[in-house]
Amino acid sequence: MLRRNVLAATIGLGAVCLFAGTGTSHAQQSEAEKVQAAIDGFHAAIGALDIKKMDEVWVHEPYAVVVNPRDKSITVGFDAIRKNFEDGVFKFWSELKVTPTGAPHIYVSGSTAWATGVAFVVGTPKAGGAPISSPTFESAVLEKRGDRWLVASWSAWRVPQ
Numbered sequence: 001m002l003r004r005n006v007l008a009a010t011i012g013l014g015a016v017c018l019f020a021g022t023g024t025s026h027a028q029q030s031e032a033e034k035v036q037a038a039i040d041g042f043h044a045a046i047g048a049l050d051i052k053k054m055d056e057v058w059v060h061e062p063y064a065v066v067v068n069p070r071d072k073s074i075t076v077g078f079d080a081i082r083k084n085f086e087d088g089v090f091k092f093w094s095e096l097k098v099t100p101t102g103a104p105h106i107y108v109s110g111s112t113a114w115a116t117g118v119a120f121v122v123g124t125p126k127a128g129g130a131p132i133s134s135p136t137f138e139s140a141v142l143e144k145r146g147d148r149w150l151v152a153s154w155s156a157w158r159v160p161q
Contacts, residue, residue: 038149
């Protein structure tokens with residue numbers, strides 16, 4: 001009888017752990033989907049060449065970092081990042097489209113997430129000329145603020161040809 005109770009308790013505990021694990025995995029997946037939505041928001045802001053939309057996807061912190069494909073140095077701090085997008089990215093391009101070539105690899109750990117992926121970028125410079133296109137590596141670190149994920153670090157660089 002004791003053996004049967006121990007066996008039943010062990011099976012019950014295993015089932016609780018299994019279902020609890022499934023819930024955690026599902027929660028992780030939904031957080032990864034929220035991170036994906038933040039990345040999509042970043043791409044939409046780039047495509048719209050809209051600084052206000054870009055403001056909405058970033059942490060407004062002095063430790064935020066960006067390296068864009070045309071940058072010659074690292075930009076640190078939200079105010080400098082905003083200026084980088086206004087004076088560098090948005091003034092250079094008349095059109096810019098970033099299309100992910102597949103789902104990025106996303107990892108969520110508590111209130112921090114990071115993602116890496118490849119996107120195809122097509123842009124037309126304001127100065128004229130033919131559109132420029134290139135596959136681009138992207139890497140991001142995001143922070144969870146409330147129920148939203150915001151970019152804390154973004155770097156993108158052209159895939160060598």
